[in-house]
Amino acid sequence: MKALHCLSYGEPPELRVAEVAEPVPGPGEALIAVEAVGLGGFDAVLLGGRYQERPEPPFVPGRELAGRVLAVGEGGDPALVGARVAAISFTGAMAERAVARLAHCMATPPEMDAATAASILSAYATSLYALETCGRMAAGETVLVLGGAGTVGAAAIGIAKALGGRVVAAASSAEKLEACQGHGADHVVDYGDPDWRRVLTGMVGGGVDLVLDPVGGDLSEPAFRSLRPGGRHLVVGFASGTIPRIPLNLPLLKRASIVGVDWGGFMQRESEANQALLARLRALFDTGVLRPELPTVHPLGALGRLLEDFRARRSVGKPVIRLDFDA
Numbered sequence: 171m172k173a174l175h176c177l178s179y180g181e182p183p184e185l186r187v188a189e190v191a192e193p194v195p196g197p198g199e200a201l202i203a204v205e206a207v208g209l210g211g212f213d214a215v216l217l218g219g220r221y222q223e224r225p226e227p228p229f230v231p232g233r234e235l236a237g238r239v240l241a242v243g244e245g246g247d248p249a250l251v252g253a254r255v256a257a258i259s260f261t262g263a264m265a266e267r268a269v270a271r272l273a274h275c276m277a278t279p280p281e282m283d284a285a286t287a288a289s290i291l292s293a294y295a296t297s298l299y300a301l302e303t304c305g306r307m308a309a310g311e312t313v314l315v316l317g318g319a320g321t322v323g324a325a326a327i328g329i330a331k332a333l334g335g336r337v338v339a340a341a342s343s344a345e346k347l348e349a350c351q352g353h354g355a356d357h358v359v360d361y362g363d364p365d366w367r368r369v370l371t372g373m374v375g376g377g378v379d380l381v382l383d384p385v386g387g388d389l390s391e392p393a394f395r396s397l398r399p400g401g402r403h404l405v406v407g408f409a410s411g412t413i414p415r416i417p418l419n420l421p422l423l424k425r426a427s428i429v430g431v432d433w434g435g436f437m438q439r440e441s442e443a444n445q446a447l448l449a450r451l452r453a454l455f456d457t458g459v460l461r462p463e464l465p466t467v468h469p470l471g472a473l474g475r476l477l478e479d480f481r482a483r484r485s486v487g488k489p490v491i492r493l494d495f496d497a
């Protein structure tokens with residue numbers, strides 16, 4: 171079968187289409203005919219060689235996919251063959267066929283096209299896990315979403331609204347703030363403005379209940395300082411490339427918590443709880459409480475440019491690659 175190979179890490183990485191052996195689904199896994207692959211900041215960081223784990227090249231990149239189940243490994247339900255799924259595989263998605271654990275698949279809502287299905291799982295499941303499971307968010311609470319125009323940020327705005335919250339989205343440009351409003355944010359704040367924390371305080375009075383932070387760097391400390399007593403700062407990622415250090419007197423003085431969010435680890439280690447999370451996510455889509463943002467759809471040849479857009483902080487919304495190796 172055809173697949174994209176990463177031959178070496180870099181900015182840009184060295185990528186080539188190659189003929190590779192078809193993967194074989196092991197126990198509890200599914201073989202999936204891949205139609206579309208979702209991209210996120212993760213892919214840019216991994217292929218740039220900046221992720222904490224570095225698969226040995228050559229390897230097939232791609233973490234988030236949508237397609238049809240062709241076969242299941244030992245212990246898998248044969249009735250799943252033919253089902254349309256969205257799935258997560260750490261690598262391997264940018265190929266005609268890929269393998270994912272059945273526990274990491276969500277049946278695609280019937281009306282949803284493959285590109286949209288490839289765009290929802292990572293960002294929305296991470297955001298639901300962050301806000302509901304880790305942050306114990308309650309209806310009526312105020313959430314500050316950093317990087318609100320990024321793939322996780324955009325989904326987090328939708329999830330926080332679906333959970334009955336008030337959302338302040340923060341981003342770095344007028345175009346991105348407009349995108350945040352399109353995603354449903356109640357208020358927006360430009361953190362390119364050195365005075366952004368004062369602007370935020372003017373909007374939310376006594377502070378915010380939760381911060382959802384996929385960015386890190388210089389933004390995390392002022393965001394933490396904007397919490398109300400009892401607030402929760404959800405550490406999702408470090409898209410800025412810098413892991414911040416927060417003085418521990420701040421959680422003490424604020425009576426506020428810093429909570430780590432690792433949906434990947436949760437998915438691996440708490441399979442049943444993750445299945446319940448995915449069922450809850452699916453119900454939010456099915457009932458129309460959550461409406462997925464439509465992704466932008468691109469051919470495989472656009473991958474290099476899309477990775478560079480993430481790296482240069484130009485990306486807005488969720489890009490998806492429609493896989494067609496013969497195009």
Ligand SMILES: NC(=O)c1ccc[n+]([C@@H]2O[C@H](COP(=O)([O-])OP(=O)(O)OC[C@H]3O[C@@H](n4cnc5c(N)ncnc54)[C@H](OP(=O)(O)O)[C@@H]3O)[C@@H](O)[C@H]2O)c1
Nearest residue numbers: 210211317320321322341342384406407408409410431433
């Ligand atoms: N913990 C988990 O379970 C989990 C799951 C999925 C993803 N993640 C992580 O979450 C992070 C965000 O992922 P994403 O897909 O939302 O990324 P993304 O689409 O690139 O969004 C990240 C946002 O960060 C901001 N940013 C600030 N400085 C940046 C820089 N130097 N380079 C790039 N972006 C910068 C950008 O917004 P502004 O320009 O507006 O600042 C950008 O929109 C990544 O680190 C990813 O690995 C974690």
